[in-house]
Amino acid sequence: MMRTWISPVLLLLCGSLAATGLVRGGSPGEAAAFLLMFTLLAAVHSPLVFPRSVGAPEAERRGAADGRPVVYWRPGCVYCLRLRFRLGRRARRAHWVNIWRDPAGAAAVRAANEGNETVPTVVVGGRPHTNPDPGWVREQLAPSA
Structure with a gap:
């Protein structure tokens, strides 16, 4: 069961780290868009779509x-x-x-x-x-x- 969630969780973690870096760099709008994109990718790669x-x-x-x-x-x-x-x-x-x-x-x-x-x-x-x-x-x- 855990194996099916590895990709979505990694996508969320990577998106969160990248968004944090963008917020620290002074780009909160880009960070929000980036986090949204990674959240959508995580959802598509999760078992919830099927x-x-x-x-x-x-x-x-x-x-x-x-x-x-x-x-x-x-x-x-x-x-x-x-x-x-x-x-x-x-x-x-x-x-x-x-x-x-x-x-x-x-x-x-x-x-x-x-x-x-x-x-x-x-x-x-x-x-x-x-x-x-x-x-x-x-x-x-x-x-x-």
């Missing part, structure tokens, strides 16, 4: 039952962020697995990617797709007619 993660066995069970994709991701991954933002509100329809929190999820990703933990890995119908086009994933999340 839908609630479930364990890999539970996600696989749910995906098999309802046909929705299972998305394996990790905090700080720019490709995962791109996928999350491009899916918009539909992202909540997928089953998300944080591989840093779930060893079974990390093992599933390694099995699908020749031993690498390459994310996002999206499993649809039991077939893994590594870093798929967000438009394609959005189509998989569309309500079935």
Whole structure:
């Protein structure tokens, strides 16, 4: 759990230190802007941006039952962020697995990617797709007619 918060906390600390230096240098406006920028970066790299993660066995069970994709991701991954933002509100329809929190999820990703933990890995119908086009994933999340 702590591993997922390392990047956001480091970003906040760096932003705070830089803002402190700017305030001491007589630039409070720049310091506020700088701190705001680092706070936004920390928020984007935190697990709070993603839908609630479930364990890999539970996600696989749910995906098999309802046909929705299972998305394996990790905090700080720019490709995962791109996928999350491009899916918009539909992202909540997928089953998300944080591989840093779930060893079974990390093992599933390694099995699908020749031993690498390459994310996002999206499993649809039991077939893994590594870093798929967000438009394609959005189509998989569309309500079935």
